[in-house]
Amino acid sequence: xxxxxxxxxxxxxxxxxxxxxxxxxxxxxxxxxxxxxxxxxxxxxxxxxxxxxxxxxxxxxxxxxxxxxxxxxxxxxxxxxxxxxxxxxxxxxxxxxxxxxxxxxxxxxxxxxxxxxxxxxxxxxxxxxxxxxxxxxxxxxxxxxxxxxxxxxxxxxxxxxxxxxxxxxxxxxxxxxxxxxxxxxxxxxxxxxxx
Numbered sequence: 001x002x003x004x005x006x007x008x009x010x011x012x013x014x015x016x017x018x019x020x021x022x023x024x025x026x027x028x029x030x031x032x033x034x035x036x037x038x039x040x041x042x043x044x045x046x047x048x049x050x051x052x053x054x055x056x057x058x059x060x061x062x063x064x065x066x067x068x069x070x071x072x073x074x075x076x077x078x079x080x081x082x083x084x085x086x087x088x089x090x091x092x093x094x095x096x097x098x099x100x101x102x103x104x105x106x107x108x109x110x111x112x113x114x115x116x117x118x119x120x121x122x123x124x125x126x127x128x129x130x131x132x133x134x135x136x137x138x139x140x141x142x143x144x145x146x147x148x149x150x151x152x153x154x155x156x157x158x159x160x161x162x163x164x165x166x167x168x169x170x171x172x173x174x175x176x177x178x179x180x181x182x183x184x185x186x187x188x189x190x191x192x193x194x195x
Contacts, residue, residue, distance in 0.1 A: 033095035033181070036162030040091075046084045046190075051077065058086050073124040074188065075116050083193035091185045096168055099177035105133040107151040125187035136176045141169055148178070 044058035047065060054077055057065050068086070070077060099105065109130045116123040137155055138147035144166050147157040160166050172178070 031097050033097040033179070034164050034168045035093060035095045036164040037091065037093040038162075039089075042088045044086050044088070045193075046080060046082055046086060049080050049082060056080060056086070068188075070122075070124075070188070073113060073115050073126075074122050075118060075124070076120060076122045080122055080190050081193065085191040085193065087187075087189045087191060089185075089187040089189075093183045094162070094165065095181045096165065097179050098171075099133050099179045103133075103177075103179075105131065105179050107132040121192070122190040123188060125185065127183065127185045129181065129183040131179070131181040133177055133179050136172050136174055136178065139169070139172060139174060144169060146172070150180075 042060055044060040044066070046056050047059050048057040050056070054070050054072075054074075055067055056070065057067050059065055107130075109128065111129075112127045114125050132150050134148040134150045136146060136148050138145075138157070140146070144160045145157060146160060146169055147155055149155050160169050
């Protein structure tokens with residue numbers, strides 16, 4: 001349903017969202033962004049289906065029941081049966097780079113969605129991307145912690161876990177401006193039970 005966000009980032013595709021618009025700022029040869037990504041996938045078996053509430057109970061590899069509410073974007077809900085497999089795919093990509101001196105990156109959020117065609121197996125997915133320029137207010141490189149203020153003027157503190165971003169963190173100073181773009185994709189697909 002979705003090609004990899006990371007593959008599209010590395011190919012330079014715009015993803016129908018402004019993720020690499022970071023490169024379009026004021027300098028003639030902007031620094032390429034540092035990109036870090038995570039991908040998770042879970043396959044679970046459908047244990048129960050409740051058409052009235054549009055919920056399904058699935059059991060993943062740990063065999064613990066988990067209830068999923070599937071909204072109207074998951075078409076063909078009536079096709080879901082006990083024993084079917086649900087594949088959940090989550091991908092997140094973060095791109096950061098030092099903001100060129102004097103540049104200003106307007107904050108922007110873009111959201112997209114896709115769903116299965118009528119008659120096809122139930123499936124849906126969403127992609128959301130946000131970009132903004134932030135100002136570094138505090139750094140703790142020993143604990144990979146950074147505080148920043150974005151366009152909303154609210155200070156946030158995050159722990160940086162990705163090694164690529166930890167290396168980038170060590171190049172920063174309080175007061176630096178950083179262009180940040182974050183993209184998330186979530187896809188849900190129901191596959192028939194193996195017979």
